[in-house]
Amino acid sequence: MNLSYQDALAIIGAEGAHPGGFALTKQLLNQEKINRSTMILDAGCGTGQTSQYLVKTFQCQVSAIDIRPEMIEEAKKRFHHGKVEVSLHTNSIEATPFDNEHFDLIIAESTTAFTHIQKSLREFHRILKQGGILLTIDMTAEEKLEIQQKKELMAFYQLPDILTESEWSAAFEQQGFTNLQILKSNTVLKELMQTPPSTNRLLSLPAAVERVLKEHYRLILTYGDSLGYRVFRANKL
Numbered sequence: 001m002n003l004s005y006q007d008a009l010a011i012i013g014a015e016g017a018h019p020g021g022f023a024l025t026k027q028l029l030n031q032e033k034i035n036r037s038t039m040i041l042d043a044g045c046g047t048g049q050t051s052q053y054l055v056k057t058f059q060c061q062v063s064a065i066d067i068r069p070e071m072i073e074e075a076k077k078r079f080h081h082g083k084v085e086v087s088l089h090t091n092s093i094e095a096t097p098f099d100n101e102h103f104d105l106i107i108a109e110s111t112t113a114f115t116h117i118q119k120s121l122r123e124f125h126r127i128l129k130q131g132g133i134l135l136t137i138d139m140t141a142e143e144k145l146e147i148q149q150k151k152e153l154m155a156f157y158q159l160p161d162i163l164t165e166s167e168w169s170a171a172f173e174q175q176g177f178t179n180l181q182i183l184k185s186n187t188v189l190k191e192l193m194q195t196p197p198s199t200n201r202l203l204s205l206p207a208a209v210e211r212v213l214k215e216h217y218r219l220i221l222t223y224g225d226s227l228g229y230r231v232f233r234a235n236k237l
């Protein structure tokens with residue numbers, strides 16, 4: 001069985017599946033002004049860990065969207081057990097079911113890069129209110145990433161492209177975002193050394209999943225200095 005990286009994440013029900021993990025999520029959200037009336041979208045919610053944290057911590061209004069029904073099922077179970085109310089949607093972030101100017105804040109953790117980036121940013125801009133905030137965590141090519149390396153990474157992670165920091169910045173600006181800030185920047189290798197994954201993660205997994213995760217760690221160790229991530233914060237004004 002040939003699984004993609006995202007298939008493997010879905011099978012293991014991965015949570016905090018972005019550089020910096022759940023610790024970074026909490027740090028970013030605690031820097032924002034969020035209250036009971038704040039409308040938030042968790043874009044590419046995966047198994048819903050961030051959505052649940054938002055509701056439990058701030059009692060705010062949360063919608064969550066993911067293109068994979070199996071991720072939505074896991075998120076549904078989490079919300080049921082946690083007794084939290086989240087409006088769940090199985091859709092692509094490139095074309096969402098939400099009205100114009102609906103959200104105060106969108107958080108997209110390791111999701112936008114897997115999609116048609118311009119379409120997703122345009123959609124985020126459409127559904128954000130005036131003054132709304134977009135927070136994204138996304139994979140970034142460091143300047144020294146060579147074409148052949150980029151091709152290998154794009155094929156494994158099924159990414160349409162891997163943008164550099166300046167290409168990401170241009171894409172946000174092209175879709176009308178302003179006040180772009182880079183809240184965090186790191187290479188994936190340094191991140192892995194600072195917060196190593198739990199060793200349990202590779203135990204007793206289906207062989208096909210184990211192969212994909214081993215390849216993921218091999219790529220990080222091989223290209224870890226050339227591959228990075230950025231936390232972007234931008235406004236719709």
Ligand SMILES: C[S@@+](CC[C@H](N)C(=O)[O-])C[C@H]1O[C@@H](n2cnc3c(N)ncnc32)[C@H](O)[C@@H]1O
Pocket residue numbers: 006009014015016017018043044045046047065066067068071091092093094108109110111114115
């Ligand atoms: C690396 S996981 C991150 C999940 C979650 N945000 C987290 O940090 O744990 C990427 C997620 O994006 C979702 N995804 C990929 N393409 C998408 C799209 N076009 N629209 C919505 N979700 C998408 C995947 O199904 C997966 O749940």
